[in-house]
Amino acid sequence: MISTLAKLLGVDKWLVGVVAALAIAAALAGAVAYIDHRGYARAEVYYQGQIAELKAAAVTARNAEIERQAGVQAAAKAREATRIAEMQAETDSLEQKIKELEREADQDPDAGKPALGASSVQRINKVR
Numbered sequence: 001m002i003s004t005l006a007k008l009l010g011v012d013k014w015l016v017g018v019v020a021a022l023a024i025a026a027a028l029a030g031a032v033a034y035i036d037h038r039g040y041a042r043a044e045v046y047y048q049g050q051i052a053e054l055k056a057a058a059v060t061a062r063n064a065e066i067e068r069q070a071g072v073q074a075a076a077k078a079r080e081a082t083r084i085a086e087m088q089a090e091t092d093s094l095e096q097k098i099k100e101l102e103r104e105a106d107q108d109p110d111a112g113k114p115a116l117g118a119s120s121v122q123r124i125n126k127v128r
Contacts, residue, residue: 101126
């Protein structure tokens with residue numbers, strides 16, 4: 001076949017063989033490039049899918065963390081409100097005791113004396 005083609009073109013047989021070998025090599029290289037490109041395209045689609053899954057998982061995790069933090073903050077605010085109410089009740093109780101002790105001190109007949117009487121000492125001990 002090569003010799004027939006060489007006679008038809010009027011060139012040496014080895015030149016037609018070299019051209020045929022180059023054509024076969026070019027066809028093989030083209031086939032390899034095409035197959036490689038298809039593989040790259042498949043890999044691209046695969047990894048884009050994985051990236052999309054990772055992004056969706058990150059969004060889900062972020063939303064879950066935001067909800068968790070909101071719950072923790074709400075619980076902390078509730079504990080804070082309870083503690084503030086307890087402290088306010090304690091303050092009110094202490095203020096009430098102070099008013100009662102001041103009233104008793106004003107009514108004490110020994111209030112003007114330089115020494116403390118028994119009732120004055122008892123009032124002082126209530127404050128401790």
